[in-house]
Amino acid sequence: MGLLHRHRQLTPYLLLAPGLLWLGVFFVVPLGFLAYQSLQSGNFDIGYSFSWAWGNYWNAVRDYRPQFVRSLEYAGIATVLALVVSYPVAYWIAFRGGRWKNLLLLFIVAPFFVTYLIRTLAWETILSDNGFVVHTLQHLHVLGPGGRLLATSTAVVTGITYNFLPFMALPLYVSLEQIDHRLLEAAQDLYASKWKAFVRVTLPLSLPGVVAGTLLTFIPAAGDFINAQLLGSPENHMIGNVIQSKFLELTDYPAAASMSFILMAAILVAVAVYARAVGTEQLTGTAV
Amino acid sequence: MTDVLTRRQLFERAAAGGAVLTVPGLLAACGGSSKKAASSTSSHQLAKTLRFSNWTLYMDRNNKNHTYPSLIEFEKKYGVHVRYTTDINDNASFFGKIQGPLSRGQSVDRDIVVLTDNDRYLALMIKKGWAEKLDKSAIPNIKNLIPVQQHPSFDPNREYSLPWQSGMTGIAYNDKLTDPILSIDDLLTNPKLKGKITCLNSMGDALTIVMLANGDDPTKVTDKSFNAAFNKIKQAVDSKQIRQFTGNDYAPLLAKGDLVAAMSWSGDIAQLGNKHLHWNVPKDGGAIWTDNMLIPKGGNVYTACVYMNYVYDPKVQGLMEAGDPKRNITGIYYIPPVAGAGEWAKKYDPSVANNPLIFPPKETLSKVKIFDSNALNNQKYLTAWQNLISA
Numbered sequence: 317m318g319l320l321h322r323h324r325q326l327t328p329y330l331l332l333a334p335g336l337l338w339l340g341v342f343f344v345v346p347l348g349f350l351a352y353q354s355l356q357s358g359n360f361d362i363g364y365s366f367s368w369a370w371g372n373y374w375n376a377v378r379d380y381r382p383q384f385v386r387s388l389e390y391a392g393i394a395t396v397l398a399l400v401v402s403y404p405v406a407y408w409i410a411f412r413g414g415r416w417k418n419l420l421l422l423f424i425v426a427p428f429f430v431t432y433l434i435r436t437l438a439w440e441t442i443l444s445d446n447g448f449v450v451h452t453l454q455h456l457h458v459l460g461p462g463g464r465l466l467a468t469s470t471a472v473v474t475g476i477t478y479n480f481l482p483f484m485a486l487p488l489y490v491s492l493e494q495i496d497h498r499l500l501e502a503a504q505d506l507y508a509s510k511w512k513a514f515v516r517v518t519l520p521l522s523l524p525g526v527v528a529g530t531l532l533t534f535i536p537a538a539g540d541f542i543n544a545q546l547l548g549s550p551e552n553h554m555i556g557n558v559i560q561s562k563f564l565e566l567t568d569y570p571a572a573a574s575m576s577f578i579l580m581a582a583i584l585v586a587v588a589v590y591a592r593a594v595g596t597e598q599l600t601g602t603a604v
Numbered sequence: 605m606t607d608v609l610t611r612r613q614l615f616e617r618a619a620a621g622g623a624v625l626t627v628p629g630l631l632a633a634c635g636g637s638s639k640k641a642a643s644s645t646s647s648h649q650l651a652k653t654l655r656f657s658n659w660t661l662y663m664d665r666n667n668k669n670h671t672y673p674s675l676i677e678f679e680k681k682y683g684v685h686v687r688y689t690t691d692i693n694d695n696a697s698f699f700g701k702i703q704g705p706l707s708r709g710q711s712v713d714r715d716i717v718v719l720t721d722n723d724r725y726l727a728l729m730i731k732k733g734w735a736e737k738l739d740k741s742a743i744p745n746i747k748n749l750i751p752v753q754q755h756p757s758f759d760p761n762r763e764y765s766l767p768w769q770s771g772m773t774g775i776a777y778n779d780k781l782t783d784p785i786l787s788i789d790d791l792l793t794n795p796k797l798k799g800k801i802t803c804l805n806s807m808g809d810a811l812t813i814v815m816l817a818n819g820d821d822p823t824k825v826t827d828k829s830f831n832a833a834f835n836k837i838k839q840a841v842d843s844k845q846i847r848q849f850t851g852n853d854y855a856p857l858l859a860k861g862d863l864v865a866a867m868s869w870s871g872d873i874a875q876l877g878n879k880h881l882h883w884n885v886p887k888d889g890g891a892i893w894t895d896n897m898l899i900p901k902g903g904n905v906y907t908a909c910v911y912m913n914y915v916y917d918p919k920v921q922g923l924m925e926a927g928d929p930k931r932n933i934t935g936i937y938y939i940p941p942v943a944g945a946g947e948w949a950k951k952y953d954p955s956v957a958n959n960p961l962i963f964p965p966k967e968t969l970s971k972v973k974i975f976d977s978n979a980l981n982n983q984k985y986l987t988a989w990q991n992l993i994s995a
Contacts, residue, residue: 359983360728361728361731361981379991383994440856440857441860444860444862445861445862446860446861446862462798462799464799466847466862467799467847467848546853548848549847549848550841550846550848550849550992550993550994553994557994558994560994561990561993561994562990563700564696564697564700565696565986565990566983566986566987566990567699567700567703568987
């Protein structure tokens with residue numbers, strides 16, 4: 317009896333073990349190593365040694381504040397744009413897609429069978445100075461005669477929005493798809509207009525998808541550097557570009573490591589504030 | 605997109621991969637012992653396999669069956685299988701990949717790697733003792749090494765390295781969109797080019813040609829000449845003259861017309877073969893860089909040296925450089941370091957042998973300089989440069 321009891325207590329841990337092991341080996345251990353590295357001093361030639369070099373953090377904030385702020389800004393704008401673009405699409409597929417639902421979802425995902433880099437480079441062609449988009453915008457006087465999109469913040473944000481769109485669209489679809497249509501009928505039976513039914517019933521029920529989608533978009537977008545590198549000018553570079561150059565070009569591992577931690581902390585704070593505002597129960601709400 | 609990708613090009617795009625590559629690096633650093641480096645063999649016995657890592661599109665190739673004719677020839681002649689991998693896309697990330705194992709005395713499973721002299725990593729490999737000494741008794745053809753390459757500052761007696769190919773840095777422009785751009789001052793200040801030019805992100809390349817335009821000596825960099833060149837480029841960034849810093853991803857943009865002119869590598873323009881794109885050494889001089897073969901610690905010295913000897917045969921080098929249109933073989937199209945390769949190249953493909961970007965005439969070569977290797981390792985310069993290009 318006692319043994320069985322013990323076993324019963326063990327079961328959840330056994331079930332958790334593979335996940336915990338994965339998290340431990342591939343997240344906690346490297347993170348610990350990164351933390352250790354972020355507090356080292358020295359240089360590549362003479363070697364780095366651990367010395368509680370908190371100065372690395374201070375220097376990073378002092379020297380690269382614009383890039384940190386820009387990263388959160390771009391990621392934030394891209395997340396909002398992705399939400400605005402994805403919501404109607406996900407809504408339409410979930411409510412009107414009928415038997416084409418799966419095919420339509422495939423259309424959203426299809427471009428992402430192509431690698432990230434190629435997709436981003438495609439935007440280099442789309443937004444080209446001599447391309448259709450720029451010519452049209454010039455014609456409409458949105459852009460001046462010498463105006464351009466490539467190597468501007470617009471191009472970078474556009475690239476990020478595009479590249480992370482499915483991370484927004486798919487969770488939105490899942491939460492919208494699960495909504496019980498009878499609830500909407502009930503709302504209309506109770507004299508709610510279509511719009512009111514949407515605002516009072518559909519929207520709140522889809523919030524878990526909105527929360528999951530925004531987090532899945534915002535978090536990787538804030539650390540992205542490919543879009544800024546290929547579609548931006550030096551003035552549009554994000555903190556990811558700085559970390560990449562510190563790590564690979566300057567072999568300044570402590571600086572790169574400390575910046576990674578600051579970025580992580582900044583994202584964590586942003587997410588915490590957001591979760592507070594919308595309520596954490598939305599994360600574990602009806603979508604699960 | 606052009607289907608001609610030059611070796612540097614891929615990486616600028618695959619910069620993403622760089623960051624990813626370092627993650628396994630970190631893990632490896634945490635523990636996990638891989639096999640110890642085999643102590644270098646100085647015996648005169650060929651290994652079964654030659655493990656050769658090189659840049660992409662940096663070998664003669666048969667377009668029909670996608671093989672490398674000069675490597676097949678080597679395999680036949682010496683009975684050594686060549687495991688040829690084109691996994692070098694830029695110096696920094698490749699160094700990032702091998703420095704972990706090398707610093708722990710572990711094998712990197714390669715006998716030859718190729719690194720560029722205008723980046724700091726080549727000198728660093730030698731300085732850190734991570735390169736094997738060449739066995740010159742196995743390389744009699746070293747006599748064919750052209751004089752200008754015999755005593756570089758990072759390896760004065762060529763004890764550790766031998767050139768693979770060279771290239772020049774200068775200005776390229778699109779003649780449909782501009783008058784000829786022949787000087788750096790024109791490139792960086794001509795208002796007609798505002799926002800339509802790019803600067804190379806490689807510090808050695810960019811600073812060499814700007815210093816020459818300033819009348820300074822890029823082979824002996826001082827704080828004063830560094831600052832003058834740096835500020836000139838910074839002004840061009842601040843005035844929005846310079847649109848981006850690039851690797852060779854400038855090439856398709858130039859061909860498309862998004863760029864009017866660019867700081868550019870000769871080989872890119874030679875490979876693009878677009879008749880509207882012109883490349884020239886700036887009027888005050890250009891830069892020359894060389895990719896060098898090295899044997900990383902633990903590599904098989906004798907086998908690697910036998911291969912080096914093979915490619916320093918002018919006949920072999922001539923084919924590698926020019927290819928052979930009759931057999932559908934494309935050449936490397938960069939600048940060979942082997943004397944006498946030109947004559948053999950002429951036999952295979954006269955148009956390549958007469959291309960001044962591949963076999964540059966003397967007056968061109970007299971105008972190109974090699975960047976000071978000490979400056980490449982100056983952390984202050986490097987940090988200032990990286991902050992400028994990723995502002």
